[in-house]
Amino acid sequence: MRLSERAALPLCLANAIMAQAYTEASIKTLSSTEHIRLRPGMYIGRLGNGAHAEDGIYVLLKESIDNSIDEFTMGYGRKIEIELQDRMVRVRDYGRGIPLGKVLECVSIINTGAKYDSETFKKAVGLNGVGQKAVNALSFSYRAQAFRDGQTKLVEFAQGKLRKDHKIAKTTERNGTLIEFTPDEALFGKDFKFRPEFIEDMLWNYAFLNRGLTLTFNGKAFRSENGLKDLLQKNLSGEPLYPIIHLEGEDMEVAFTHGAHYGEEYYSFVNGQHTTMGGTHLAAFREALVETVRNFFKRDYDAADVRQSIDAAVSVRVMEPVFESQTKTKLGSTDIAPGGPSIRDFIGKFVQQSLDGYLHKNRETADALRNKIEESERERKELAGIRSLARERAKKASLHNRKLRDCRLHLGDRNERAEESTLFIVEGDSAAGSLTATRDVQTQAVFALKGKPLNTFGLSKKVIYENEEFHLLQSALNVEDSMDGLRYNRVVIATDADVDGMHIRLLLISFFLQFFPDLIRNGHLFILETPLFRVRNKKETIYCYSEEEKQAAMKKLGASHEITRFKGLGEISAGEFKDFIGEAMRLEPVTLAHLNDSNELLGFFMGKNTPERQDFIIDNLKVEKDLVA
Known part of the structure; x- marks a missing residue:
């Protein structure tokens, strides 16, 4: 027997064994509940622990609220109450209530619902009869109760399995539906938690898109009188260059303006659903805006200059919408309704007619828009030469530059772990060495700064190309032209927990806010929490992230403990670092929640108002003994 034949034998044997094992017993049929729990990503996207606005626990809440929104859209119920108690969520609407004889089926049997009847729910969000069943299946405990014409029906489940089917009883409650659920920690992790700011953002969007509806969250009311105009006003990062243009028509609403920031910021909705990934309707609006502006000014402006x-x-109502996934984050429909005009033609006609008329009637706004477009055009041409020089410099520098220790998987790769891709930005080679030695080379990359980066507040984008460090960081992220090429799902600022580390953190956040705000808006920027103390005795070691945790660890370990204070990441050994960037990693998301004017905030902390800032620091200074007390 030749050597090649002998080497092939183990493979042949393995294939034979596999073939023998593939029998009728290998074929399994799962119930809908089992399938949802086994493959939750098909139904709610990512699982997560609640640190990201698109994590699964918020999808469960959204699915519960969507049904109530559809009732309101059809003209039933003007109030929705949401309550959060620790991990238990309660959603109560005052619509018609689920027909009592079908409550059990509607919340437990997949592909069951009223949304297949387009006359009952003409332009609803949920059309597949899946959402509430997924909430049920992925919850540790779940209750659904319908109130209808003086009678009520209650069903109770645990992890998707029926626990009690109550009989129909009398009630004095108003008509409507009540859903209560607690997500299952077996799926979402023991440390999952709801972040109120993400829920509030969700409820504001519902309010903006459904004028006349009042939503309450733990007693706080959310209501809008001006629709998308209110939404834009709330989310602007600075003063707009001209008053918000607000256009409304049947099944279509648009609001827009231009600011002083870089990039394009869109909030897109279909039938009240926040399509965070856009879709055919957003593409149609972007195209229609450019064409209308070109026709109005009779100039062939570059599309990028018009939209900069x-x-x-943008909100549109579509009959029987087709989304690209169950989480409904991207519209795939090409027609506004079966047999109707295309979405491209429908939106194009609406924008052309309404915007053209608006600009003719509002010449000051038209002039401001033209000035902004031409300013963007001048800056783009100025940057063109600088970009080519910077790219040549970076090409030469990349041969010996060691700032980036890259990973093997990146966002967008066809691999189930691609969403784990993370870039740690650290200060200095010492911290970079510790992190690099223990990182997961598949999904974790490290970018090392040298000293404090430049304060970019008030500077133009050409500073990125003139500053080698920022240009290399931009290249590492691959976001020069848009966020579409972002290589890492999480960008983590990992600086020391001291004054210098905090300053570097602020400089980096300022940089991203100034030039890449979408990185923050889309939930990609995080702060790495590293331990301040190590408390240990001969049997146990506890890492503590706060004074309170330190005190608790001291009490637990008794008098024999010793305490180490970590002053910087470079002091933490590679062996210890592994614990802080693995499964137990603590990340604090950087968000724009409750921030009405980031330009004003940056101007105060990063601008040249030194006396005002000095007075503020002195008035708010806390010394260590005060913090301990």
Whole structure:
């Protein structure tokens, strides 16, 4: 027997064994509940622990609220109450209530619902009869109760399995539906938690898109009188260059303006659903805006110059929408309704007619828009030469530059772990060495700064190309032209927990806010929490992230403990670092929640108002003994 034949034998044997094992017993049929729990990503996207606005626990809440929104859209119920108690969520609407004889089926049997009847729910969000069943299956405990004409029906489940089917009883409650659920920690992790700011953002969007509806969250009311105009006003990062243009028509609403920031910011919705990934309707609006502006000014402006620094909200109502996934984050429909005009033609006609008329009636706004477009055009041409020089410099520098220790998987790769891709930005080679030695080379990359980066507040984008460090960081992220090429799902600022580390953190956040705000808006920027103390005795070691945790660890370990204070990441050994960037990693998301004017905030902390800032620091200074007390 030749050597090649002998080497092939193990493979042949393995194939034979596999073939023998593939029998009728290998074929399994799962119930809908089992399938949802086994493959939750098909139904709610990512699982997560609640640190990201698109994590699964918020999808469960959204699915519960969507049904109530559809009732309101059809003219039933003007109030929705949401309550959060620790991990238990309660959603109560005052619509018609699920027909009592079908409550059990509607919340537990997949592909069951009223949304297949387009006359009952003409332009609803949920059309597949899946959402509430997924909420049920992925919850540790779940209750659904319908109130209808003086009678009520209650069903109770645990992890998707029926626990009690109550009989129909009398009630004095108003008509409507009540859903209560607690997500299952077996799926979402023991440390999952709801972040109120993400829920509030979700509820504001519902309010903006459904004028006349009042939503309450733990007693706080959310209501809008001006629709998308209110949405844009709330989310603008600075003063707009001209008053918000607000256009409304049947099944279509648009609001937009331009600011002083870089990039394009869109809030897109279909039938009240926040399509965070856009879709055919957003593409149609972006195209229609450019064409209308070109026709109005009779200039063949570059599309990028027309849309640079735009803030826009787009909402459309579509009959029987087709989304690209169950989480409904991207519209795939090409027609506004079966047999109707295409979405491209429908939106194009609406924008052309309404925007053209608006600009003719508002000449000051038209002039401001033209000035902004031409300013963007001048800056783009100025940057063109600088970009080519910077790229040549970076090409030469990349041969010996060691700032980036890259990983093997990146966002967008066809691999189930691609969403784990993370770039840690650290200060200095010492911290970079510790992190690099223990990182997961598949999904974790490291970018090392040298000293404090430049304060970019008030500077133009050409500073990125003139500053080698920022240009290399931009290249590592691959976001020079748009966020579409972002290589890492999480960008983590990992600086020391001291004054210098905090300053570097602020400089980096300022940089991203100034030039890449979408990185923050889309939930990609995080702060790495590293331990301040190590408390240990001969049997146990506890890492503590706060004074409170330190005190608790001291009490637990008794008098024999010793305490180590970590002053910087470079002091933490590679062996210890592994614990802080693995499964137990603590990340604090950087968000724009509750921030009405980031330009004003940056101007105060990063601008040249030194006396005012000095007075503020002195008035708010806390010394260590005060913090301990």
